[in-house]
Amino acid sequence: MPESAYQRLPWQEEIWFRLQQARKQERLPHALLFTGPAGVGKVNFAFAFTQSLLCAQADDRGEPCGVCRHCHLLLTGNHPDFQWIGPEEGSKSGEIRIASVRELTKDVSLTTQSGGYKVVIVSPADRMNSAAANSLLKTLEEPVSNTLLMLISDNPSRLLPTIRSRCQQFTFPYPEQNEAIAWLTERVASGDPESLLALAGGAPLLALDMLGDDTITKRQSAFKAFIDLSQARIDPVKIAAEWSKQDDKQLLEWLTGWLVDMLRLQVTGQPPLLYNREDKQALQRMAQPLNSAALQRFLLQVYEARRLTDNNLNSQLMLEKLLIDWYACLHRAGR
Ligand SMILES: [Zn+2]
Incomplete structure (x- = not known):
């Protein structure tokens, strides 16, 4: 070419x-x-x-x-x-x-x-x-x-x-992981192309986009709120108010990734694939005391919320309900 x-x-x-x-x-x-x-x-x-x-x-x-x-x-x-x-x-x-x-x-x-x-x-x-x-x-x-x-x-x-x-x-399929990482490595000046690719769900151009904007920072701050919530350090309603000002589709996608990774980590400490490799330890700590069936049920709720986002007029209400349910899910685990 x-x-x-x-x-x-x-x-x-x-x-x-x-x-x-x-x-x-x-x-x-x-x-x-x-x-x-x-x-x-x-x-x-x-x-x-x-x-x-x-x-x-x-x-x-x-x-x-x-x-x-x-x-x-x-x-x-x-x-x-x-x-x-x-x-x-x-x-x-x-x-x-x-x-x-x-x-x-x-x-x-x-x-x-x-x-x-x-x-x-x-x-x-x-x-x-x-x-x-x-x-x-x-x-x-x-x-x-x-x-x-x-x-x-x-x-x-x-x-x-x-x-x-x-x-x-x-x-058009997802590329093979090796091929995508090789391609990204040539284009990423700093950071770990493998984590970046995992974060983008295997889509190399999405991974590159994430580098160019403040997506990574936003994701980090959303993840911090998610951790704080699970440790009862912050009110779910407050997080929902904050999150509703952002792209709710994106947030639900991240939330899905955290939950899927937690389920993977419940099966084995070394899953072959994780979306959030750099947050593995925090996710593992959170996943450990949780009931797997409850976690699965909550993930289904998040899928349903994602399905409805296009027609959802009140994302704050939707997020509030989800985060309150998540809080309940954590506390039923006997924390
Ligand atoms: Zn020509």
């Missing part, structure tokens, strides 16, 4: 090869759907594949040259035959609205500027509202030759089944 190219990731070679074969045999479908967990590089891949299609002199394996006019236009965000459809900037709902999709339907009916491919990426495709989704469906029903739509989604079950069925789906 040349330097001046969108980089695909080492664990995506198989999908790359399959799509390049299809391109060479001129049997690329009109629409692709890239699914799989967040943070494994679906968007990177879509950009890399776009460059491969638009480059004027991609080689036999589909590697773009990185220097032609098309590569340059794409890399600088100005290629006339490429379009990115996502939520509007600053949009509160994060929805993709019909106006964005209408632009596309108007556009794809025109011939391409270069005589080559026209490429459209829709991401996250599951955030199209129903008007936008129906409008896109019309485009999918009347495909235009040499136009490729790439839909990207972490939650494909939220897409209209009629949209899903018109796309060829590729599922």
